[in-house]
Amino acid sequence: MAQALERIFGKSNVNADLISLTSQLALMGGQVESILGATLDALQNHDISKAAIIGERKSEFAILQQGIDGACESLMIDHNLNAQELRRVIAIIKTAADLERIGQLSANISWRVQSPETMNVLPSVSGIIRLGKQVQRQVISALDTLAYESPARALQVYQSDDDIDRLHAILKNDILDLMTQGKTSISAGTHLMFIIRHFERMADHASHIAESVYYAHTAKHLQQDISDDKAISDSQQPNAINNLSHK
Amino acid sequence: MSRLFLHPIIMITAITALSLLIFESLAVFGFTAGTARAVLTLIIIAGISAIYHFGGQEEGSLSNPKPTDPLSYTGQPQAKIYDNFEVAIAEGLQEAIFIINRQAIINYANQAASDLFPELALDRPLLSYVRDPDVSQLIMETLEGRISAPISIQRPGSIDRHLRISAAPVITYQNKSEIIERAVVIFTDVTEIERNNTVRADFLANASHELKTPIASMLGYIETLRGHAKNDPDAREMFLGIMQEQAERMQRLITDILSLRKIEQIEHITPTERADFGLAAKAALEAVHPIAKRRKVSVSLSGKKKNALVMGSQDELVQLCLNLIDNAVRMSPPKSKVSVKLERLKNWIPGDQFSQEPIIKDIPRRRIVTPPKTSQDFWRLSVRDSGPGFKPEHLPRLGERFYRIAGDRNSKEKGTGLGLAIVKHIVRWHRGGLYIESAEHHGTEFIIILPLVKDISSEE
Structure with missing residues (x-):
């Protein structure tokens, strides 16, 4: 009976714990957003010293992630979770891992622009900042998806990843062009190549967060749903988001 | 009364009292403690689900706000009267x-x-x-x-x-x-305030930056002329030529800044005079004739050439056409064509295709200015060149002040970077629309639509 009562009265407790876990994750998200913003600032203003400071922040996200993992663990031990709650906890664990990657990639970018040569050639590939800003928007939207618990938003985030991949492909060619211009531009070009690659990876992690949120709230896999959706309505191409909200 | 009855606290008290009563009576009837607890649990579950079913939805729910309670209400669009x-x-x-x-x-x-x-x-x-x-x-x-x-x-x-x-x-x-x-x-x-501040700061920084380069180079030449080139007539001639170029560039820049400022000041006032868009295009065409000839670019004007009336200022319209056509001529490779076309658009609404054939299929397009009113007749002026075109990623930034494409740096005839910004403001003042279609390696087309004014003399 005690267990049965806990199943009833313990509910609010699980919910409160889940909300505090969400807060903790949001705090980590805020840290990641701030390092990404700072990185973009340093790139835009050619601020080498700022980049150097950000480059040092590599390891702090792993600690945040461990904190969230630990909290998830104790939540799962303390409560008898139902399927929906369990999915939410899984989504939180996955998201924390993605956020850790995004934070670290951001620190890596700053670490790469510390050399003056890289900073100097940066303006010649004008799209890099644009790519960075687009990725930043993507990360913010992914975290918003988490806040609003909205599968429709998750789908939107997932779909805009294509734009970023396209921009990444264009920039790759621009950088290759730059590298063929002279021996001096080869090392800087390599750094730039890594930078756009890091940005592209960050966007992938953002889509991943969107996928986790979608899974937590619909118990379905986003990729699967999109391919099903395409199969049904290939000819008339209505907005996939509308379709989902009608389901 | 029934709402009071359904209040959760009252319900819980009632259920607890009832359950205790039943618990006691079950004991009296000789039930074991375990069985009694199980029955009790069932009753509590039933009671709580009843509360959730009848009363629970009201608390903290967005779909059912209670305007008088500050802790459970969040704003809804309709007007409400609050007793709090x-x-x-x-x-x-x-x-x-x-x-x-x-x-x-x-x-x-x-x-x-x-x-x-x-x-x-x-x-x-x-x-x-x-x-x-x-x-x-x-x-x-x-x-x-x-x-x-x-x-x-x-x-x-x-x-x-x-x-x-x-x-x-x-x-x-x-x-x-x-x-x-x-x-x-x-x-x-505070977005608006911040944005105004950055725009102003950017503008000042850019303007002074743009003036700094020609002044520095002029100072350099003056120094040389006073120093070792003092008695060298050839060098003097050459340096004076460069200095004149730089001074002209500064003059152009200042003229542009001033005309931009002038347009910005009157932008919010709807124009009341009539102006002839066709004559303006013709005048601009004549003005760019010398430079087009020098660059071996042919410029043609087709469509209506007179009595294309709009509300606005003739001078500003000439400047608008001049900026666009001049830019098109400068961007075009030698022996190519710049075509200017002025046509009437009937009852145009946004999203309607402009009737003309685009440069290539699925050409990237951007709206720089949208007309405030639609579903009316417009004059459409299009200026098409076969220059290098813009990369899609540059399109969103066109019309920004002092924005020049990075690859454009080595071009000899450097613009001020204000031309399109001026066009943008003139179009906005005339309550029109400005669109650009551009494909890299294929060319660019600027399209301007201005609201049409009926020509009384031609209707008679």
Whole structure:
């Protein structure tokens, strides 16, 4: 009976714990957003010293992630979770891992622009900042998806990843062009190549967060749903988001 | 009366009393304690589900707001009358106001708050919507009872927003000691002010930067002329030529800055005079004739050449056509064509294709200015060149002041970077629209539509 009562009265407790876990994750998200913003600032203003400071922040996200993992663990031990709650906890664990990657990639970018040569050639590939800003928007939207618990938003985030991949492909060619211009531009070009690659990876992690949120709230896999959706309505191409909200 | 009966607290009390009664009576009838507890559990479950079913939906639910209770209501679009003074004030303010509890969970949000964060839900942590570390710091300090200075944050998104955030603890007294159960957090949207400031600062910085280069080079030549080139007539001639070029460039820049400023000042006043778009295009064409000849570019004007009347200023229209055609000629390779066309568009609405064939299929297009009124007749002027075209990623930035494409640096005849910005403002003043279609390696077409004014003389 005690267990049965806990199943009833313990509910609010699980919910409160889940909300505090969400807060903790949001705090980590805020840290990641701030390092990404700072990185973009340093790139835009050619601020080498700022980049150097950000480059040092590599390891702090792993600690945040461990904190969230630990909290998830104790939540799962303390409560008898139902399927929906369990999915939410899984989504939180996955998201924390993605956020850790995004934070670290951001620190890596700053670490790469510390050399003056890289900073100097940066303006010649004008799209890099644009790519960075687009990725930043993507990360913010992914975290918003988490806040609003909205599968429709998750789908939107997932779909805009294509734009970023396209921009990444264009920039790759621009950088290759730059590298063929002279021996001096080869090392800087390599750094730039890594930078756009890091940005592209960050966007992938953002889509991943969107996928986790979608899974937590619909118990379905986003990729699967999109391919099903395409199969049904290939000819008339209505907005996939509308379709989902009608389901 | 029935609402009072369904109130959760009353329901719970009633159920508890009832269950105790049954528990006692079951014991009397000789049930074991285990069986009795099981029956009791069933009754409690039934009771609680009844509460959830009848009364539970009202608490903290967005779909069913109670305007009189500040802790369960969040703004809905329709006008409401509040019998609670504080809520009425909060709802009337333009600042977004949140009341949060000790766990920073939103208990109340006013209308402005739900405008700022659409789809906001109560009973969720505020920090999951605003994740800035500075904000979480501020909120933690406030919940500890400290009053911190307001902070400013930037929220990047499709529209970058600048927010100013302040917070204050709600202090209550219990047994003569202070306790903080809640805090008020206020968000002020300062995006417009911030943006105006950056635009002004950028403009000043850019203008002085643009003037710095020609002045520095002129000073250099003057020094040389006074120094070792003093008695060298050939060098003197050459240097004076360069100096003249630089001075002309500065003059062009200042003229552009001044005309931009002039247009900006009158932009909000609807023009009242009539002007002839066709004559303006013709005048501009004649003005660019010499440079077109020098660059071996042929320029043609087709369509209506006279009596294409619009409300506006003739001088500004000439400047608009001149900027566009001059730019097209400069961008074109030798022996190519620039075609200018003026046509009437009937009852155009946004999204309608412009009747002309595009340069290539699925050409990237961008709206730089959209006309305030649609579904009317327009004059459409299109200027098409077969120059290098723009890469798609440059299109969003065209029309920005001093924006020049990085690859354009080595071109000999450097523009001021203000030409299109001026065109943009002139079009806006004339209540028209400005569009660009451009494909890299294929060419660019600028399309301007201005509202048509009926020509009385031709209708007779």
